Amino acid sequence: MRVALKEVKQKTCKACGSKFRPSLSTQKACSVKCALDLAPANQDKARKAIAQRERREIKVRKEKLKGRADYAKEAQAAINRYVRLRDAHLGCISCDKPASWQGQWHCSHFRSVGAAPHLRFNLWNMNKSCSACNNFLSGNIMAYRPALIEKIGQDKVDWLECSNGIERHDIPYLKRVKAIFVRKARRIEKRLEETMSWIAV
Template identity: 65%
Template sequence: MLVAKQPRAKKCRVASCRASFVPAQPFQTWCSPDCAVVIIRQRQEKQRKSFAQRERRDIKVRKEKLKSRADHAKEAQAVINRYVRLRDAHLGCISCDKPASWGGQWHCSHFRSVGAAAHLRFNLWNMNKSCSQCNAHLSGNIMVYRPRLVAKIGPEKVEWLECNQNLVRHDIPYLKRLKAVFAKKCRRLEARIQCNAA
């Protein structure tokens, strides 16, 4: 004759309770109806969060599909501009005498503007840290910018920038890769700057 096995005592799954109880059913993980309500609410909240997370992910994917090449170029440009400001953090303005310790807003200034030479908009020789006044109000202050750029990168590279007419149209996959690569470089530079500051 087989004897029915007595169920073993369990601990209630509710974190605030954790009372020991003997379950009436094998799947039971709560000690009382009040704890059962708490567990059901926790499960519902978990499902709601999971659903909201899936919904946000779907919206992100749909938004990504709607982006134009210009949108991707703008995002890549913002990341590279940040990289240039970090790269040149120890330098002052390329177009005037403001030191690196200047308390105003720093920009990334293009030697050849994006409007005049869109094919050079992501070229790092063409991009340097500049104060907001020179970049925004003096259109880069080119008369001072050029000699300082020659001193920084050399006359051959500056002449190459000035003569380059190789019109390249960057496609969306290239812009996405560019953004990802420079976002990673920014994180590394920021970590290095923080280590040096500590």
């Protein structure tokens, strides 16, 4: 019994555009000349693909090398950024610098991370502060406290001052904190951009 050979489907040459019947299913050019013409473009694609794969591999290797302290640092940076954006319309919590002040703004903890690590990511405990108060006056707590009472209320400040706990945030928790506050910060930035574009119109 004779088996009929399947006819090879025509392809369009990627280099010159003419129709041809390939001898291999992966063949993209009708001739050696056209294949050579395609080579630089294919090399660029290959280089980009290799570079992309290398970047992914480096990222995975870096993730494996990271410890809890690295994840805590990333989570803290994400939540700090969110707090600065949340309080963008407010001045310094600890002094009379207005929101229009052109210096560097920080996220200041009412109870420090060293004294109350369990409150490290508590949003009542975190407020926008100028770099002078946060860096050089250790948060300027004498002025911080009455302003915080005005902002969140006496009950919440009392709770912060009396709260004692031992909490060692694990890596999955720190990853969640980072992811949540990166998203929240982006949402605020988007709203601010929309407001500014509306004002510009």
